[in-house]
Amino acid sequence: MAKTYTIGETAEMFGVPESTLRFYDKRGLLPFIERDEADRRVFTEMQISLLKTIQHLKNTDMTIGQIKQYVDWIVEGDATIPKRLAMLVAHRQDIYDQIAMREASLDGVNFKIARYEKYVNEQREKEND
Amino acid sequence: MAKTYTIGETAEMFGVPESTLRFYDKRGLLPFIERDEADRRVFTEMQISLLKTIQHLKNTDMTIGQIKQYVDWIVEGDATIPKRLAMLVAHRQDIYDQIAMREASLDGVNFKIARYEKYVNEQREKEND
């Protein structure tokens, strides 16, 4: 018997409200999810693993729509592996771009910080006259 | 006479629609902006420079509301420099966190890519039997 999780346990595990998991399910991000006798969602390792992937994709600004495409391809089976591979390779480039943009903007912010620090230090010196 | 720019020129310069610049103005992100005789916005180096800062902050997911706070402090004068400095230092940490999260998720994506590449290569080998 593989371990399973309730929606509450899963939500806590991922640090999201249960409503978010229900929203993802409604949007088709959690295929193959089963229900118990009382119609409650049963999260298996498969869902947990998929949710981890979904979090990586979300953390890197992939839209729900694109994630759904990826999940739909998983549902279609191994024949879509080349498509999934191409999607992830393209997305990896997006991630590189996101990081590069942030590093560039970080430089701009650091420049401002340096100017403000200089000003603050000069004011402090004047006071200590 | 310092060079000035129309909203159209400024929009093109920053690669955004004019409506975005009007929207920023309405939200208070462009203080000190003047108008010509025909009530058209006149963008000076001051606005251009502020827009560059705004772009850095937006590129690193600072909200319009926070950016407005920063701009309001600029309007208030040099007395708010310590507050601005503190805000930017806190924001710099946010940027570090954003980059770190993306690098972690990049690892996850790369792991998936490696698995898919392995699969694709194995399938290719089978075909070449």
Added chain:
DNA sequence: ATATCAGTTAAACCTCGGTTTAAGTCAAAC
């Protein structure tokens, strides 16, 4: 047996960050 707790649904609601629309003004070109 009844209260509590964890789950269920559909639908309404919300915020954010713009974008679009409609109607108008003004300067320059023809």
Added chain:
DNA sequence: GTTTGACTTAAACCGAGGTTTAACTGATAT
């Protein structure tokens, strides 16, 4: 003098990504 082009406004609209609400079900504890 009228058309064209670039600008102006207020207000309506939009898509993304959830969140909240209301009403309900079913299992467990007292």
